[in-house]
Amino acid sequence: MGDEKLKGGCICGQVRYQLKEKPLFTQACHCKDCKVLTGSSYVVNSSVLENTLTVEGEVSSTELKAGSGAPCKTYFCVKCGTYVYADYDSAVKRFTLRTKTLDNSHKFPPQVHIFIKNKDPWLNLSKDVICFEEMYDPKKVWPEDSLKRYSEYLKDNS
Numbered sequence: 810m811g812d813e814k815l816k817g818g819c820i821c822g823q824v825r826y827q828l829k830e831k832p833l834f835t836q837a838c839h840c841k842d843c844k845v846l847t848g849s850s851y852v853v854n855s856s857v858l859e860n861t862l863t864v865e866g867e868v869s870s871t872e873l874k875a876g877s878g879a880p881c882k883t884y885f886c887v888k889c890g891t892y893v894y895a896d897y898d899s900a901v902k903r904f905t906l907r908t909k910t911l912d913n914s915h916k917f918p919p920q921v922h923i924f925i926k927n928k929d930p931w932l933n934l935s936k937d938v939i940c941f942e943e944m945y946d947p948k949k950v951w952p953e954d955s956l957k958r959y960s961e962y963l964k965d966n967s
């Protein structure tokens with residue numbers, strides 16, 4: 810799947826992007842911030858290596874505070890406002906892509922659900938889904954292949 814071009818974009822079509830590699834990990838977040846930011850019950854986000862994302866079109870950004878209190882930069886289409894990706898911490902060299910902006914987003918279902926403590930009570934998740942009350946340790950949860958891709962990227966780009 811390495812060479813397959815993954816594409817996506819905003820709702821108006823002004824912003825289009827390509828992903829060189831499949832995401833490292835995809836998760837659904839039910840925290841209060843994600844609810845407000847999306848106007849929905851949860852968001853689906855994919856962690857991607859920063860050098861795998863190429864964005865065409867004009868995006869604007871704004872600085873917000875992540876749940877941890879650290880500054881986080883979110884990027885959105887200047888025309889329609891679709892929030893396409895975020896940079897939670899430039900030191901980690903990963904972007905947080907809004908999974909549902911991918912053209913074939915159904916291929917990337919959430920691998921875990923996080924901040925389940927804030928899950929809407931009327932939303933029932935399947936028993937097969939892996940849930941965390943809050944965050945988790947990627948080293949214990951991400952697939953081996955993703956951890957390897959990530960550590961190799963950090964090694965080559967430090």
Ligand SMILES: [Zn+2]
Nearest residue numbers: 819821886889
């Ligand atoms: Zn747009």
Ligand SMILES: [Zn+2]
Nearest residue numbers: 838839840843
């Ligand atoms: Zn969240």
